[in-house]
Amino acid sequence: VLPRGTRWRWPVAALAAMVLATAAAPATAQQESGAAFPSGTWAGSATYLGALDTGSVSAFADSVINFRMLVSSGQVASGTIAMIGSSHSVALEGGSADIAFAADGTLSGPATRVLITAEAVFSGIARVEGYEVPIDISMPFGGSFSPSWATCTEVGGDLATEGRDIAAAQGLQLDAEAIFLAMRVSDAGAEDPDHYIPKDYADLVDDLIAAQSGDVPTSDLVDLIRRVEELNAQIIGAAACGETPAGFEEGLVKDDFFLQQLKAIYDKILKSPGDYSTHEQIFLLMSAVRVGVIGASAPDQGFSDSALLLFEAALSDALAATPDGEQKTIVDIYIAAKQVGLTDLAAAAEARLG
């Protein structure tokens, strides 16, 4: 049987813990500002100060948060976070609690909203009417944080932004702030060779060459084109911060050797486009425009023009093979044709829809 009054232990302790826990809000509640961590290795820290007053219980907390992570292609490739803090709470009717908090976890997710997965330990003592009750709780701890601003070398924001909103939604007045500042300590490849552009480039070229001969599953070729897009995006991301490795300044298709290999893959795809679904064909066409192998600024205009015509013919066949009942697919072909400027295909699709 608990001593009389220990019912106060939990409100006092819970509020002490809550003030600490709002240092990073649940991922589902976090709002994105649009700012993102650029590629590279980032080291950041924040000092959290929070105060909560319910009228019957007051709690104060502080903690120090440190994190380090590798960002590549808009994603957190790896990262760790450590949070250490303490909290003191006092109940108006008597009683108090002192809680220490420690959490270690990993970081993941998009560079616009970094997700925290951690294990937290709350330990301390609650005092109620002369009794001391130990507190020792270990639990999973999740959260997220988003940058509110970002440059190529520094990123900042407030870890407690959403915590304040969550507390307010529960009718609690939380006064908290955890301004973080992160510095880029190295580029994306310095600490993780697996995400270094030249290595990715070499791997991709090897695979493009290997896929040019023999029977290669269509899904493998589609995946290969996806990898080309991903690497191109990685290069563009690096270029945004002026850190494009030498030789990559003008993008993948400006590299003549790479372009030759990519064209050979597109030639292979366009020899039997009927092996691909309609949406795969649209993806392959749009991807070619996105990467720059097709389009007004493509290095090889002859290839660009002929590939565009072949895609138009392939999608015309796909359109002819699409049953009338699959209206959505016909609309998809029509819109893609309109967007890219394939007028004959658009007219054929329009006729089917009309």
Added chain:
Amino acid sequence: MKRALIHLMAVAAGVAALAGCGGPDSPGEDTLSTGDEFTASLGLEILELVGPAEERAGKIPVFEWEPVQGAAAYRLVVRNAAGGPIWAWQGTDTSVTLGGIDDRPPGAGGPVITDGSRWSVAALDADDHVTAISEERAVSP
């Protein structure tokens, strides 16, 4: 007689031009529209474009549009005056700088807007079906 015929042909060409009946690559014929009866019949939502301005947008403008509920991705295509694609992009953001690089370093290569360019955005669902489409809007540097 010959002079009258030429005059009539010129008038006919003028009327055709005013009616938007240009050649196969003319914007009047192949431009994506959201205001016509046919596009309305497709059952797609209208995606609202925000910017840039149609003129004096700069060679490397930032394209921006209103979000569409339920959209899994947006597909933007920029075309030149001849109707061919200049650049395309796909992602979840509702704005993007031409070429994908904010504050592109001076002298860096990449796509640029030329006179008579135009752009459009389609919203896609998780199955890659188009759910919303914008008009195709002109943009010039």
